[in-house]
Amino acid sequence: MILTDPPDRSTFTIDHSFAIWKVDVPLPEVHLPPLSALARVEIQLYSEGISGRLVDLLSSIHSAPALSSVTFTFPVRHGASVFPPPGPWVGVDKWLARLTGDRGRAEGGLTVMLKPWPDGDSNWEGYFPTFRMAGGKLTVEFASAPS
Amino acid sequence: MVLWDANVPKDPDGIPSYVHHVQIRNIRFWDNPAIFGRVLKTFSSVESLTMAGANIPPLDEVLGPVSFGKFGKGLTSLTLFSQSCTLATITSFILSLSNLEELFIEHVGTMSEEPLSTLPDTSRREPLRWLVLQEVPNALGAALVQYRFTCNSLDLDVRTHAVESLIALSSETLVKLSLQGRRFVCVFGEK
Numbered sequence: 627m628i629l630t631d632p633p634d635r636s637t638f639t640i641d642h643s644f645a646i647w648k649v650d651v652p653l654p655e656v657h658l659p660p661l662s663a664l665a666r667v668e669i670q671l672y673s674e675g676i677s678g679r680l681v682d683l684l685s686s687i688h689s690a691p692a693l694s695s696v697t698f699t700f701p702v703r704h705g706a707s708v709f710p711p712p713g714p715w716v717g718v719d720k721w722l723a724r725l726t727g728d729r730g731r732a733e734g735g736l737t738v739m740l741k742p743w744p745d746g747d748s749n750w751e752g753y754f755p756t757f758r759m760a761g762g763k764l765t766v767e768f769a770s771a772p773s
Numbered sequence: 774m775v776l777w778d779a780n781v782p783k784d785p786d787g788i789p790s791y792v793h794h795v796q797i798r799n800i801r802f803w804d805n806p807a808i809f810g811r812v813l814k815t816f817s818s819v820e821s822l823t824m825a826g827a828n829i830p831p832l833d834e835v836l837g838p839v840s841f842g843k844f845g846k847g848l849t850s851l852t853l854f855s856q857s858c859t860l861a862t863i864t865s866f867i868l869s870l871s872n873l874e875e876l877f878i879e880h881v882g883t884m885s886e887e888p889l890s891t892l893p894d895t896s897r898r899e900p901l902r903w904l905v906l907q908e909v910p911n912a913l914g915a916a917l918v919q920y921r922f923t924c925n926s927l928d929l930d931v932r933t934h935a936v937e938s939l940i941a942l943s944s945e946t947l948v949k950l951s952l953q954g955r956r957f958v959c960v961f962g963e964k
Binding site for chain 1: 925931932936937940941944945946947948949950951952953954
């Protein structure tokens with residue numbers, strides 16, 4: 627049996643007798659120290675999906691009391707109507723809700739801006755329900771494709 | 774570059790001091806590595822240096838024994854794009870720039886990971902205003918952590934090996950964090 631560690635560290639590939647399985651393995655949670663000055667987070671994606679690695683990284687930010695803005699720029703397929711896709715986006719929603727609910731958060735709260743490209747008619751209301759229930763604000767602005 | 778170098782010895786004081794940016798492109802191997810050092814020494818007004826497809830020559834060949842912190846004092850911005858020199862060379866050069874404010878490193882190939890020589894304590898260095906690491910080898914991210922580089926704005930490819938450590942080091946100074954996912958070609962517009 628060969629155990630390899632691919633780039634996405636939440637998945638191990640086990641190769642045994644010509645068969646390959648992918649097994650999700652829970653990882654120890656990482657806690658970054660409080661990011662006391664962090665005001666803006668910008669995330670640039672090149673596919674509709676978001677990787678487990680990125681969700682892990684965002685989730686490791688447990689305290690950012692000055693954070694006021696998180697921006698996601700990402701592509702959408704023309705005509706996509708059901709969004710967001712399930713899976714890792716749920717983890718992002720939970721992370722945003724947790725930060726929104728932080729005691730000591732600066733007035734004005736946390737705003738998430740979605741910047742899909744090239745354009746689209748997606749149903750943005752489906753985005754980040756937990757975050758919005760926690761009082762977070764969501765805005766959408768179409769963007770140009772990154773160079 | 775060659776023409777400029779040929780003229781410098783004739784009139785070393787005649788170099789105009791209004792040159793603020795130097796860009797060196799597509800020099801993988803230096804026939805005369807000393808030219809590189811002369812550029813930085815002669816143009817005392819240079820504030821930013823871009824090396825695009827041009828490798829940094831080993832500093833001991835450029836300058837002799839390097840006096841860290843006394844070299845490239847005016848340089849505040851360094852861009853390294855498409856490098857393939859050794860880890861020791863690249864880190865030695867970065868560490869030699871004591872007033873660096875912006876550091877952009879993108880598309881650096883696999884580099885030899887020979888042990889770094891003993892270098893100065895950089896823990897008291899001012900935070901960089903902006904640090905960008907995109908598609909760099911793990912060893913380079915780890916080296917920046919080893920030398921405790923902090924920053925105000927951090928722009929990272931999430932595949933960078935030392936992402937968490939770089940963020941943690943800047944926990945008190947980081948104002949803006951930009952993260953990029955895996956880049957690949959997407960096709961749109963099919964109806």
